[in-house]
Amino acid sequence: MNPFKRLAAQTAVYGISSVVGRFINYLLVPLFTYYFTPLEYGVVSEFYAYAGFFAVLLAFGFETGYFRFRDSDGRQPDVVYATALRFLLTANLVFFVLLLASSGSLAQALHHGEHPEYVWWMAAILAMDAVGSIAFARLRAQERALRFAAIKVVEILVNVALCLFLIVYCRGVHEQSPDSVFGALWDPAIGVGYIFIANLLASAAKLLLLAPQLRGVVNGFDAALFARMLRYSLPMVIIGFAGVANEMLDRALMKYLLPYDMETNLAQLGIYSACYKLSILMSLFIQAFRYAGEPFFFAHAKQRNAPQTYAAVLNYFVIFCVFIFLLVTLYIDVFQYFIGAPFRAGLGIVPILLIANLLLGVYVNLSIWYKLTDRTLMGAVVSIGGALVTVVCLLWWVPRFGYMGAAWATLACYASMVLASYLLGRKYYPVPYDVKRVLGYIGLGIVIYLFNRELVAATGTPALLSATVLLLVYLAIAYALDGRKLRHGRLN
Secondary structure, three states: OOHHHHHHHHHHHHHHHHHHHHHHHHOHHHHHHHHOOHHHHHHHHHHHHHHHHHHHHHHOOHHHHHHHHOOOOOOOHHHHHHHHHHHHHHHHHHHHHHHHHOHHHHHHHOOOOOOOHHHHHHHHHHHHHHHHHHHHHHHHHOOOHHHHHHHHHHHHHHHHHHHHHHHHHHHHHHHHOOOOOOHHHOOOOOOOHHHHHHHHHHHHHHHHHOHHHHHHHHHOOOHHHHHHHHHHHHHHHHHHHHHHHHHHHHHHHHHHHOOOOHHHHHHHHHHHHHHHHHHHHHHHHHHHHHHHHHHHHHHOOOOOOHHHHHHHHHHHHHHHHHHHHHHHHHOHHHHHHHOOHHHHHHHHHHHHHHHHHHHHHHHHHHOHHHHHOOOHHHHHHHHHHHHHHHHHHHHHHHHHHOHHHHHHHHHHHHHHHHHHHHHHHHHHOOOOOOHHHHHHHHHHHHHHHHHHHHHHHHHOOOHHHHHHHHHHHHHHHHHHHHHHHHHOOOOO
8 A cells, every 4th residue: 555545544543533532522621611610620721731741751651662662673572562561550550659648748739738639530540541552552553543543432432421421410410409319429529520530430441441452461571672662762751741841831830820819820721721622623633643653654764765755744744734723713713612701712822822733743743853763862852942942931921921922832842843853853864855845835824814814804704704715725725736746645
C-alpha cells in the first residue's frame, strides 16, 4: 500500500475513534458548564492540569522507547514489552501508595484541604492510565488500530454514562427524594468530585479490557535492555514534561497569577478552560496523527526516500489543520453553544489557541529528527526552551491581560519550538520541507478568518453564509495546489 494511504488509513481509524469518543466526551463540557459554576469548574481544571504533568512523568517515556527497541538488536518484541511493563507496574504502584499516604497534606497545600479524596482519586487514575499506555503502545506497534480504538471509545462511553448518571440523574433524584436509593448516591459535599469518580471507574474499565495485553509481564525482564531503554526514554520524560508545561502550565498557574481574589481567579480559570475546549477538533486530529505517525516514522526511517515522505506528510498535515482552524473560527457562532453562557466571555482566545495547537502539530512532525537520530536529550533542550518561553510569557502577560495573555503565551511557546526544531533538524536530519507552502497555507487561513470577521461586521453579511463560502474557497485553493498530488501520494 502507498505509504501515504497507509498512514492516512491508520490516522483515520485512530481519528474516527478519537472524534467519536471525544465528541461524546465533549458533550460533557456543556454538562459541566451548565451544572457547575465557573468557580467549581475551575477546581476540576486545576486538578487535571496537575494530572497532565504526572501523566508524562509516570509513563517515563517508555512508549517511544518501546517503539525504538522492539525491533532492534535482534531482540524479541515481547521481551522489550515485558521489560517496559514490569517497570511501569512497579513504579506506578509505588507512586499510588505514596500519594495515598500524603493525600491530606497535599490537599492542604493546594488549598483544597476539605477534599483529600480528590488527590488519591486522581493518583489512582494516573497510575492506571500510565500502565495502560504501554499496552496501547503495543497495539499501535502491531497495527491493531481497531482494537485500540474500540477500547478508547468504551472508556469514554463509560465515563460519559457515569457523569450523566451521577451528576444529572442522581442529583435530580436527590433534590426530590434524598433518602431514595439513587438519591443517596449524590452527596452535595462531593460536588465536582463526581467528575473524578466517573473518570476513575472508566480508567478501571479500560484496564480490564487491556488485560490480554497486560499478560506480557510474564515473558521476562531484561536488565541490560532496561538500562538502555531508560537512558533513551528519560529525555523523553523531560520532553513530555516540558510539553505538558507548555500545554497545561497556564491552567496550573492562572489562579496564582491573576490579580483578583482566589474565587474570581478560579472563575476566570474556569472560563479559560471551557473556551480552550473549543479547540478540541484540532487537538483530536493531532492526537490521532500522533498515534499513527510515530510508528509510521520509525518504520520508514531506513527507506531511501524517507525525508521526502516526511516532507509530504507535513504539507498535507498543515492543509487539514488549517481546514479545522477555519471550520471552528468561521462557525464560532455555532460552536459557542457547547459551553454555558457565563463562559462565552472568553471566546476571543479560541482563534489564538487553534493556531497554537496547529503549530504544536507542526512541531510533532518536525521532532522526528531527534527521535530517529537518538538525540532525545537535544529534543529535551528544545522542549525546556519552550517551557521557559511559556513561564516568562505567563508571568509577564497574565497579570496584565488575564486569560488572553495565557493564550498568547501558548502561541509564543509553540512558535519558538517549531523554529528551534526546524533549525536543528536541518543540521542533524535534513528533510526538504516546503516551508513557503506550509507558511502560505497557515497565512491563508488567518487571512480568510480576519476577512470573514471584517466582512460580517462591516456589511452585515449573514455569518453562516459568509463562513460557508469562504470555507469552500479555501478547499478549492487547496485542491488546486495539492489535490492531485495528494491523491497520488506525491510531494512534487
